[in-house]
Amino acid sequence: MRTHQVVLAHIEDDLAAGRIRLGDRLPGERALAERLGVSRPSVREAIKILEALGVIRTATGSGPEAGATVVADPAAGLGAALRLHVATDHVPVGDVVDLRLLVEGAAVRSAAARPAADGLDRATTLLDAMDAPGVDVATFLDLDGAFHVVLAEMSGNVLHAAVLAGIRGAVRAYIGQGAARAADWPTLADRLRAEHRAILRAVREGRADDAETAVRRHIEDFHRDTDGG
Known part of the structure; x- marks a missing residue:
């Protein structure tokens, strides 16, 4: 030793x-x-x-x-470790997607059981910014990532938020590539906006099953429709 x-x-x-x-x-x-x-x-x-x-x-x-x-801040250590490993570029996109499905599915279920006003307000503000006329793709995707992190934070589980924050760079990379491959970005962006609103509405109304189903479908459909493989 x-x-x-x-x-x-x-x-x-x-x-x-x-x-x-x-x-x-x-x-x-x-x-x-x-x-x-x-x-x-x-x-x-x-x-x-x-x-x-x-x-x-x-x-x-x-x-x-x-x-x-x-001080015991597990989010700091876990997030940093995940970011470094993902940055090696040896983590397949499919693995990142699978991890998102597990973490975000569980996170929105928990968030729906305890919808906090502050989290709902922050999430709504981000979605309103995504609706702004003329928002560019990069800004849209940054707001998208922040929205998903807020949802994870609303679960009340510090590890949900830590894991999602830790892979945020990898998520931003693959959704950016997917957006660039999209044949009709404006139509795809409108779909994403609607899906985000549906997820947040389910969380706000305490519909845990619907929230989990909506976020999982949202993640899976984007990956399927924009995967370059």
Whole structure:
């Protein structure tokens, strides 16, 4: 085991055992290094990894906010990891589509069970922007992606939102390619607008089955109709 992994394992054990809790500050570099018999650079490396994973937040200085504080933001770490793996360009589009079907289907079911006014308002604002006269394709697709992320956030499950945010770049890439291949983009855009409204209406009215069916059909139909394979 590499030295920084010793530090990570120790902190993981402390978190699991409840010796360190949300909002607690980790011991300082020197204290951890002495306790574990490792170098301070190894502790520093472990702290950077924990911050990248969304487990802690660090602040410099000597005040009450200084040091490494446990914040537990799983969306940050999971989203970053997914983005990096998808960016390798070795994740097939079909795999991204399948993941969307699983995550977004479950997300809208949950959202329909607890339709939050704030989420509904944000989603509606995005759809209204997509309806604006003369909206260009790139802007339309960016708004489309943001709409789907909002739906995932409305589920109340931080992992739904984290996963969808993590693959957002891959989704944006394949829908952009699909839009470019579309024989009649204006007609396709009108269909997408109508489908988005139907999904949001089902969520707002608490129709979980209809919301899941609508979002799955929306994802599947776009992929089928614009797939270049």
